[in-house]
Amino acid sequence: MVVTEDLAKFGQRELEIAKDLLTAYLENNKTKMLEDSKVRLCFNMDSGNVFLSDENYNVGVVVEKRHLIEKGRDDYPEVIYKKELVDWLHCPECGDEADRYEFEDWVTNGDTVEECCKEHLKEIKEYENN
Numbered sequence: 263m264v265v266t267e268d269l270a271k272f273g274q275r276e277l278e279i280a281k282d283l284l285t286a287y288l289e290n291n292k293t294k295m296l297e298d299s300k301v302r303l304c305f306n307m308d309s310g311n312v313f314l315s316d317e318n319y320n321v322g323v324v325v326e327k328r329h330l331i332e333k334g335r336d337d338y339p340e341v342i343y344k345k346e347l348v349d350w351l352h353c354p355e356c357g358d359e360a361d362r363y364e365f366e367d368w369v370t371n372g373d374t375v376e377e378c379c380k381e382h383l384k385e386i387k388e389y390e391n392n
């Protein structure tokens with residue numbers, strides 16, 4: 263796995279994602295795992311993923327989240343999409359991974375969820391609530 267922090271190696275697409283990452287980091291950071299320590303922009307040249315990573319390899323990614331505004335413009339309900347920075351969760355046992363929303367949705371509603379992933383999410387929640 264080749265991960266670079268050299269922006270000169272980022273292509274146009276990767277730089278666009280990097281821009282979204284920094285904007286979300288600044289304005290809409292919903293991560294709970296990402297620590298305030300040695301946060302950097304990374305590009306995985308094998309997978310094409312662009313993300314933020316901290317000293318302990320916690321990872322943040324950008325997702326686009328749908329919001330319903332009950333009273334939008336002219337008092338009509340309105341749907342908007344907002345980019346958020348969220349944790350990238352990775353089950354240490356089976357290696358399944360996804361952004362927080364997908365991971366939680368899958369563990370909560372999926373038919374074929376591994377026990378290890380349920381356990382992993384439970385541990386994360388416990389860690390966050392302490």
Ligand SMILES: [Zn+2]
Binds near residue numbers: 355378379382
């Ligand atoms: Zn698992």
